[in-house]
Amino acid sequence: MARYIFITGGVVSSLGKGLTSAALGALLQARGFSVRLRKLDPYLNVDPGTMSPFEHGEVFVTDDGAETDLDLGHYERFTGVAARATDSVSSGRIYSSVLEKERRGDYLGKTIQVIPHVTNEIKDFINIGDDEVDFQLCEIGGTVGDIEALPFFEAIRQFSQDKAPGQCIFMHLTLLPFVAAAGELKTKPTQHSVKELRSIGIAPDILVCRSEHPIPDKERDKIALFTNVRRDAVIPAYDLKSIYEAPMAFHKVGLDQAVLDAFQISPAPRPDLGRWRDVEDRIHNAEGEVRVAVVGKYTSHTDAYKSIAEALTHGGMANRVRVSAEWVDAEIFEAEDPAPHLEGFHAILVPGGFGERGTEGMIRAAQFARTRNIPYLGICLGMQIAVTEAARNMAGITDAGSEEFDLEAGKKRFTPVVYHLKEWVRGNYTVRRRQDDDKGGTMRLGAYTAVLEEGSKVAAVYGATEIEERHRHRYEVDVKYRDALEAVGLKFSGMSPDGRLPEVVEWQDHPWFIGVQFHPELKSKPFAPAPLFADFIRAAKEVERLV
Ligand code: GLN
Numbered sequence: 001m002a003r004y005i006f007i008t009g010g011v012v013s014s015l016g017k018g019l020t021s022a023a024l025g026a027l028l029q030a031r032g033f034s035v036r037l038r039k040l041d042p043y044l045n046v047d048p049g050t051m052s053p054f055e056h057g058e059v060f061v062t063d064d065g066a067e068t069d070l071d072l073g074h075y076e077r078f079t080g081v082a083a084r085a086t087d088s089v090s091s092g093r094i095y096s097s098v099l100e101k102e103r104r105g106d107y108l109g110k111t112i113q114v115i116p117h118v119t120n121e122i123k124d125f126i127n128i129g130d131d132e133v134d135f136q137l138c139e140i141g142g143t144v145g146d147i148e149a150l151p152f153f154e155a156i157r158q159f160s161q162d163k164a165p166g167q168c169i170f171m172h173l174t175l176l177p178f179v180a181a182a183g184e185l186k187t188k189p190t191q192h193s194v195k196e197l198r199s200i201g202i203a204p205d206i207l208v209c210r211s212e213h214p215i216p217d218k219e220r221d222k223i224a225l226f227t228n229v230r231r232d233a234v235i236p237a238y239d240l241k242s243i244y245e246a247p248m249a250f251h252k253v254g255l256d257q258a259v260l261d262a263f264q265i266s267p268a269p270r271p272d273l274g275r276w277r278d279v280e281d282r283i284h285n286a287e288g289e290v291r292v293a294v295v296g297k298y299t300s301h302t303d304a305y306k307s308i309a310e311a312l313t314h315g316g317m318a319n320r321v322r323v324s325a326e327w328v329d330a331e332i333f334e335a336e337d338p339a340p341h342l343e344g345f346h347a348i349l350v351p352g353g354f355g356e357r358g359t360e361g362m363i364r365a366a367q368f369a370r371t372r373n374i375p376y377l378g379i380c381l382g383m384q385i386a387v388t389e390a391a392r393n394m395a396g397i398t399d400a401g402s403e404e405f406d407l408e409a410g411k412k413r414f415t416p417v418v419y420h421l422k423e424w425v426r427g428n429y430t431v432r433r434r435q436d437d438d439k440g441g442t443m444r445l446g447a448y449t450a451v452l453e454e455g456s457k458v459a460a461v462y463g464a465t466e467i468e469e470r471h472r473h474r475y476e477v478d479v480k481y482r483d484a485l486e487a488v489g490l491k492f493s494g495m496s497p498d499g500r501l502p503e504v505v506e507w508q509d510h511p512w513f514i515g516v517q518f519h520p521e522l523k524s525k526p527f528a529p530a531p532l533f534a535d536f537i538r539a540a541k542e543v544e545r546l547v
Pocket of ligand 1: 351352353354355379380381382404472473474475476
């Protein structure tokens with residue numbers, strides 16, 4: 001039976017609930033406990049798969065093929081526990097499952113209500129895998145008081161009543177705003193937020209208070225007094241230079257101890273924080289900097305490529321070098337020479353993406369990297385771009401392109417070296433899709449095996465000839481162009497086990513040019529950087545040495 005920690009937020013959104021949960025998960029692991037982290041999101045989308053990454057941030061894909069919230073990425077990066085489809089749920093999914101059961105007649109003619117039917121559905125979800133880990137951390141999206149979140153708050157209240165006393169605790173994250181005119185941190189919003197939580201029957205055991213300024217003892221006492229939370233369970237959370245400092249920072253202010261106290265776990269097992277000390281050492285003792293241009297569709301939402309940004313940081317940590325990633329809008333050089341925009345970077349990365357916008361610029365960026373011997377990492381769309389560039393400029397297929405863009409434009413312009421995949425093999429069964437299927441879940445999603453050619457660069461990078469990485473795409477490089485492209489030097493060095501789907505391409509006579517159909521960034525961790533990112537940054541560092 002697991003112990004449960006429910007994490008809620010108040011005052012304002014974006015306080016870093018996801019990171020706090022992830023860091024706490026890491027600290028409990030350091031004390032020898034097994035953990036699983038979950039996210040319960042109040043929005044009505046069934047999953048984030050159809051939500052714009054420019055609005056909601058990146059879609060994080062799990063091994064078992066679920067499209068989930070980007071917070072699951074934080075959880076995985078901090079704990080190393082591979083996220084699963086059952087680690088993320090939304091109101092939309094809960095309601096659609098309740099309605100499905102209603103249509104099937106499962107409720108035997110009863111009137112369907114939020115309490116108990118919706119709340120029961122949520123509780124059943126939280127209970128999944130109850131006997132698998134020591135601690136389950138469940139983060140509720142949004143802030144207390146949100147209308148959509150109410151069934152979730154009610155469900156976790158009931159859940160803690162259903163379980164044995166002391167099996168569940170509540171942790172609430174708030175903000176202490178600083179009013180410059182008065183020179184004071186204000187505790188009132190925190191008091192109100194806790195009051196609101198209490199009014200729906202939840203009394204927090206732990207408060208984590210975000211603040212840009214040190215919290216004086218007197219304010220901490222006041223918060224404890226007015227919120228009825230033990231003083232040593234009022235935990236300050238200050239801004240950090242790197243998110244990876246969070247586990248050590250929270251440990252120093254006693255978060256993990258407060259959690260163990262709340263569960264009355266005594267004596268508390270001593271923590272082994274070696275992993276996080278090493279991570280901090282790598283962050284603080286980096287030498288030099290490599291500049292990486294991430295050439296994509298312009299985005300002002302930095303979370304749209306969250307895992308890429310993090311994986312680049314991990315690659316830097318592996319090489320003890322700082323990585324400065326700059327987002328370059330591919331549209332600005334769609335019709336001109338990209339050199340003025342790309343000179344000065346040590347490496348170029350073209351990330352995943354959907355739609356035609358900006359792709360002509362990305363093709364020029366790939367050509368620039370190829371001809372100037374600049375390290376290039378193409379991920380998903382970035383691999384398709386690299387293949388298109390090779391087809392057009394080296395293999396004489398001058399009108400090469402992706403079927404995705406023709407379908408989007410509603411006219412035929414390209415020779416489809418990248419085509420819409422409608423049928424593929426997963427394990428020992430065949431998946432079939434139609435073009436007009438629902439948008440949700442029609443992609444090749446989740447972990448697939450790739451077989452790497454012995455002696456290839458990518459096999460050397462992984463130190464293996466069989467790997468598993470996560471996918472999220474509808475289109476594939478057409479294997480029928482393999483011979484033509486290999487003849488000009490673009491090797492198809494990784495294939496699906498049945499040999500039909502190209503997984504990796506690499507230029508043979510280039511210092512480092514690799515395109516992969518999968519997303520290596522999703523499995524990268526600060527303490528175990530993704531091999532492709534670690535080696536990409538190593539290669540970028542070599543470039544620096546040459547300059
Ligand atoms: N749009 C491309 C496809 O669907 C690439 C997807 C991606 O980069 N994730 O195949």
